[in-house]
Amino acid sequence: MYYIQLALNGLSQGLVVGLAALGITLVFGIARFANASAGDGLTFGAYLALVGQRITDSLLLGVGFSIIVSALANVLSYKLVFKKLAGRSSVALLVGSIGLGFLVRGALGVVFGHQQEVFNVQLVAPYRIGELAISILDLQMASVAALALAATFGTLYFTSIGRQMRAVADNLELARVCGIHPERVMIALWSLVGAVTAVAGLILGIKTVVSPEAGWEMLLPAFAAAILGGIGSPVGAVLAGLLLGVAQEVSTPFVGFSYKIALSFVVILFVLLVRPSGLLGRIEGVR
Amino acid sequence: MSAYLVTIFIIVLIYLLLSLGLTIQYGLTGLVNFGLVGFFAIGAYASALLAMNGIPMVVSFLLASVLAGLAAWPIGLVALRLRDDYFAIVTLGFSETIRLVIVNESWLTNGVRGITDVPALFQGAASSAPLVTVGVLLIVNAAIIVVLQRIVKSPFGRALEAVRDDEIALTALGKSPSRFKIEVLVLGSALAGLAGAFYGHYVTYIVPDQFVPLTTFYIWMAVIIGGVGRVSGAIFGTVLLIGLLEGSRFLRDLIPAIPDTEMASVRIGAVGLLLILFMIYRPQGLLGDFTKR
Numbered sequence A: 001m002y003y004i005q006l007a008l009n010g011l012s013q014g015l016v017v018g019l020a021a022l023g024i025t026l027v028f029g030i031a032r033f034a035n036a037s038a039g040d041g042l043t044f045g046a047y048l049a050l051v052g053q054r055i056t057d058s059l060l061l062g063v064g065f066s067i068i069v070s071a072l073a074n075v076l077s078y079k080l081v082f083k084k085l086a087g088r089s090s091v092a093l094l095v096g097s098i099g100l101g102f103l104v105r106g107a108l109g110v111v112f113g114h115q116q117e118v119f120n121v122q123l124v125a126p127y128r129i130g131e132l133a134i135s136i137l138d139l140q141m142a143s144v145a146a147l148a149l150a151a152t153f154g155t156l157y158f159t160s161i162g163r164q165m166r167a168v169a170d171n172l173e174l175a176r177v178c179g180i181h182p183e184r185v186m187i188a189l190w191s192l193v194g195a196v197t198a199v200a201g202l203i204l205g206i207k208t209v210v211s212p213e214a215g216w217e218m219l220l221p222a223f224a225a226a227i228l229g230g231i232g233s234p235v236g237a238v239l240a241g242l243l244l245g246v247a248q249e250v251s252t253p254f255v256g257f258s259y260k261i262a263l264s265f266v267v268i269l270f271v272l273l274v275r276p277s278g279l280l281g282r283i284e285g286v287r
Numbered sequence B: 001m002s003a004y005l006v007t008i009f010i011i012v013l014i015y016l017l018l019s020l021g022l023t024i025q026y027g028l029t030g031l032v033n034f035g036l037v038g039f040f041a042i043g044a045y046a047s048a049l050l051a052m053n054g055i056p057m058v059v060s061f062l063l064a065s066v067l068a069g070l071a072a073w074p075i076g077l078v079a080l081r082l083r084d085d086y087f088a089i090v091t092l093g094f095s096e097t098i099r100l101v102i103v104n105e106s107w108l109t110n111g112v113r114g115i116t117d118v119p120a121l122f123q124g125a126a127s128s129a130p131l132v133t134v135g136v137l138l139i140v141n142a143a144i145i146v147v148l149q150r151i152v153k154s155p156f157g158r159a160l161e162a163v164r165d166d167e168i169a170l171t172a173l174g175k176s177p178s179r180f181k182i183e184v185l186v187l188g189s190a191l192a193g194l195a196g197a198f199y200g201h202y203v204t205y206i207v208p209d210q211f212v213p214l215t216t217f218y219i220w221m222a223v224i225i226g227g228v229g230r231v232s233g234a235i236f237g238t239v240l241l242i243g244l245l246e247g248s249r250f251l252r253d254l255i256p257a258i259p260d261t262e263m264a265s266v267r268i269g270a271v272g273l274l275l276i277l278f279m280i281y282r283p284q285g286l287l288g289d290f291t292k293r
Helices: A002-031 A038-056 A059-085 A090-112 A136-158 A160-170 A172-177 A182-207 A216-229 A234-255 A257-274 B002-028 B036-052 B057-079 B084-104 B123-153 B155-165 B167-172 B177-203 B213-226 B231-254 B260-281
Strands: A127-129 A132-134
Touching: A002 A038, A002 A132, A002 A136, A002 A160, A002 A182, A002 A216, A002 A234, A038 A059, A038 A090, A038 A182, A038 A216, A059 A090, A059 A182, A059 B260, A090 B084, A090 B213, A090 B260, A132 A136, A136 A160, A136 A182, A136 A234, A160 A172, A160 A182, A172 A182, A216 A234, A216 A257, A216 B084, A234 A257, A257 B057, A257 B084, B002 B036, B002 B123, B002 B155, B002 B177, B002 B213, B002 B231, B036 B057, B036 B084, B036 B177, B036 B213, B057 B084, B057 B177, B084 B213, B123 B155, B123 B177, B123 B231, B155 B167, B155 B177, B167 B177, B213 B231, B213 B260, B231 B260
Parallel strands: none
Antiparallel strands: A127 A132
């Protein structure tokens, strides 16, 4: 029973990892580089929601504010940084994204200081099923995440721009020949990534605390989930994120609380060596 | 004031060892090592622990360097089959894992409290110890630079540049890129380990918090700003880096309104901004090869 409870707690952690990994895998698949600023993007989203909640006095409006501003900020970072590095080596883009992450973290540290902030949410007694306790907050977070996922997959698979994004991911040259405008696809990609990252950051902030370093610590688990799910596979990233979240919690009694990140490292190494295409990636997936 | 300048000089020379290590790995061979600080940490802890258990410091320095190099070997074996960006993620994960091990295995490393009584360098020299340290560091750096320059001009060095520029061509000539990569990874990491040993014994106090990824990216910034693949670039970049880090300290003295933690954020932001600007506008660095991009 104890392990089932741990697994349940792990699921809500896994939502954060999975959503962050979804952002990473979309960028990896379509813009073709490892986006190391994703972690600090979470932090940014969490602070935005915090500010939004304080201004509007409503968490829901705060979340909306966070999603919109984060999407705009991601498009801006594409225009100012990643677009200028397009066509260069993936290392140039990776180092650029590390720089962007540091810039965001530094700016957040200056603006908000280093004291930890918490979201103002009501505490409600959890549902009890037998010995299992399911927190209402977790359920609410899960439904927010489900909405975000539905919106993302709806965009990817049922809209014209989503089809174009998948075409670019598949074969950039072919997509261009077919009259797909890469710039438009990139703007759609970064707004989508910004929105998903904001939701992940919100859940992270609500489940734990908001501090300038909070998101960076999620970067390795998110990368691990993206790789485990198969780079470029949105469904895989979310599933792997949930799996990793559960694995982290269930392994805690055995390896201790602070070795969680090490688990991500082991997963990355193992997957890259044994099955570089990940769980759901394409067979020809590069490594 | 002169004591302060000597301190700065020592720090520059220690960081220069790290920058030279990254210059071999990234500048020369194109290896994207985001885990430099992990090897730095291994060197610092290994030498400190060995020296505290009665091993002469010369031996503990050498062992620390060898250990850091050895730690790089398995990472090289598994990770070098991977693409650049995956390699970067794996090494970043490695350095974070090393830090977690240091935090958790308190029986060995005293955990987050760290080791506060690392034997100081050249205690026998009493008041002139800092000057002796400068001398030794200068000799070590000079020796490494000489060796590096020779490597660059040797057939081995040309092969390394070929690994960076065109792996397929190198393979077609019957050479194995991954062998060169592992050798360079071990070599550069051994340098980082040596830097760690100097660092630990110089500041005489080491805690896991000194070995966060930010340090890795300080060195990346130094190498990229100075000039990728150039020894002169590594030196120039390192001096510039320390100037920036120390300069921000003076800035805080001038503007007392900015508290310590805010200044740390300003530093992080500045590192980020400089990385972005240089990556976009001058990826070859200030002293780098102008013909390449």
